[in-house]
Amino acid sequence: MIISVILYLAALVFVIGVGRKIYQYASTPAPLKIPTTPAPTTRGGVVLRMAREVVLFDSLFKASKPTWIFSWLFHAGLLVALLCHLRYFTDPVWGWVNLIAPLSKYAGIAMVVGLTGLLLRRIFVDRVKTISAPSDYLMLMLIIGIAATGLLMRFGWHTDIIAVKQFALGLRSLQFESLPGGILVVLHLLLVAVLILIFPFSKLLHAPGLFFSPSRNQVDNPRERRHVTRLVKDHGQKS
């Protein structure tokens, strides 16, 4: 019951907080053309550039191979793990979710490996250590905690999956089912609640932020199309 309330609250903060941020990003003007060049000269080209950035972490690949492999492993693992969790929220379970279900344990392992790599880098590379705040370590440990509790339920202390599913379906239909016992599942869900709760207030905003980054999402066509926004005064109306 309490856990249901916490999860609802966290989700509410997440939706409102991230929605507000996205609105802010979208409504703030970009007065000048500043794509990092060479940049695509067409909208379609920009879609491709963004897709490569989102899916392959193109720029990070250019920058640092260790950071790239660790963060890509983590994010890919996270995506697969999230999709696999759909089996708790769909009834009957969608076909493709069943299909990828066997991948979930590998996804969890990929997350832990990637996050641990990033954490070690943060601790042992002097440059990265210098720029790290306490929250940077805590964030990694929080997500490691989420992945680890998930994996433990899988490999060690099994949880009553059927009951968890009842609980999840209850959440979906706004019914407060009681969560089956087990400290691991409670811990897992609490950590998830913390993560989505801090999302709008933390560097996790890099997820929506990337899509609004002018250096990546602008088309390189300033000579062909005049870029005008309200912040640059029109000289014709200059007093």
Next chain:
Amino acid sequence: MVKKADFEAPVLGDYTEVPAVTPGAMQHSQPYVAKPAHNEALGYPGELVDNWQEVAVNKLGELVKGSRALRVYLDSCVKCGACTDKCHYFLGTGDPNNMPVARQDLLRSVYRRHYTVAGKYLPKLVGAKDLDEEMLDNWYKYFHQCSQCRRCSVYCPYGIDTAEVSMAAREIMDTIGKGQKYCNEIIGKVHKLGNNLGLPEPALADTLEGLEEDVEEEINVAVKFPLDVKGAEVLLVTPSADFFAEPHIDGLIGYAKVFHQAGISWTLSSHASEAANFGLFIGSVDNMQKVAMRIREAALELGVKRIVFGECGHAWRVGYSFLNTLAGPFDFLDSNYPVPQHIVEVTHDLIEQGRLKMDASANDDKRVTFHDSCNVARASRMGAKSGGQFSLPRDVIKASCNHFFDMPADTIGEATFCCGGGGGLLTDDLVELRVKGAKPRMQALKDVHEQHRITHMAAICAICKSQFSKVLPYYGFEMDQIISVHQLVGDALVFNSDS
């Protein structure tokens, strides 16, 4: 105040090593603060205002509201470290505040403190800090150790561009009366006299006349350097260093020879006798627009059909990326040509059309490499295709000389290193920073020097040319090993009178 030559120039090894973090290594480096007259001429308070903290924090909020880039960049950094070994000033000094993320954090920590929930209530946890005297001091020092070259933005997974952050910080500092002398004094001169050097019209006319005589004496062809000629086809806007400095002036001679041989009538303007736009460096759109408007006014007054920019890196950024926004639309010009055009685009087109007669063997005494200027490489384009800013200059150089070799791939193109003097740092009070910041480029030059016996490095930026003339000797090279691309072109052009 600034001690000169009391530092050791870096020694080049076999390759560029990433230095160990050395806190405080450049803590002593800062440019002269602007005098009240310099600030006031630009519309800023003369001296540090009493309630500067409040004014600065408010200005920061205003800037964030007005720039999507700044807002997204201040929110999105995850401190992944991808940029930490990419800045030439970090590679040359080891000072951790010269890591792009740490430089951004000087501003980000204050933003977090005042404009985010986490920073207001849990500052220690998320690294939020107050804007106190020490912080302002660090802002002034380290935002004047960024040449706004955008190399970090290539490698950032979110495209965070430290140039945008340092421009914002400089604008905030200007707003509270703590401007930088070099930039603000120069912008004042442009507003007053039309160019960075403060060169009045009669002096410019004299200089150009002298040039005409020199060139005619040398090649026996009456190449003109027209000034304020109404009805010319092309208005050439070029950095004022081209009128005086070496090796810049040989570039100007090259442009004149190209126009002469192609039979294109052209003119310089005494009203817009400067391509550079330092308004960019201090992050002031108002000043940048005011400086850019001179070009529109000159084009209208002279009734030209095209605007062409000479060799200048950040000027080309402002010209290519911003001019249309700031001073457009240019529907009164010939729509068959992009507005503006780069002189390299003009020369490249003419070569392709076979309208220039060139003999590359005229430069057989040189083995040449090319330095991609940061603002051209990462903030502009040439030609119709993405990446033309890399291929067009190289095509032009290869048409002008027989021995061309590129520096290592991770130091050219989009990965090019800044010369070390860009972004409003080309001043003698920052010479230690400039020498140390040039290290990665000097390392690459040493590589091609050893591998291909390179004798000259060509550039298309007035700041690069001045900077290299100054720093090359610190690394055992000669100051005249830096040349203009259009010097190569000019020397390779064959005029009938030659035969």
